[in-house]
Amino acid sequence: MMTLEETKEKVRSYAEKYAAKKGFHLNPNSEELDMVIEGLAKRREQYGVQYCPCRIILGDKTEDRKIICPCIYHEEEIQRDGSCHCELFFKGE
Numbered sequence: 787m788m789t790l791e792e793t794k795e796k797v798r799s800y801a802e803k804y805a806a807k808k809g810f811h812l813n814p815n816s817e818e819l820d821m822v823i824e825g826l827a828k829r830r831e832q833y834g835v836q837y838c839p840c841r842i843i844l845g846d847k848t849e850d851r852k853i854i855c856p857c858i859y860h861e862e863e864i865q866r867d868g869s870c871h872c873e874l875f876f877k878g879e
């Protein structure tokens with residue numbers, strides 16, 4: 787059984803790698819970043835997959851797959867708003 791801290795480290799590592807690959811950067815506010823990472827880690831512990839912490843889980847596997855981080859919405863949101871809905875990923879390196 788992993789501790790929440792260990793799960794958070796896994797999520798952080800995923801987020802860093804994904805951001806680097808896509809040319810995004812992570813939220814520069816470390817407290818906000820930590821909150822999103824913790825939200826993702828808790829969902830990962832509870833559901834086995836990292837559902838977006840700022841979206842509602844409907845209980846429908848097909849629909850809910852769309853909100854597994856990185857969700858299907860983030861690229862459009864980053865283009866339009868400069869960051870994804872949770873403010874995990876931001877536009878630009």
Ligand code: SF4
Nearest residue numbers: 838855857860870872
């Ligand atoms: S809004 Fe951001 S944090 Fe939430 S699932 Fe999409 S990419 Fe991940």
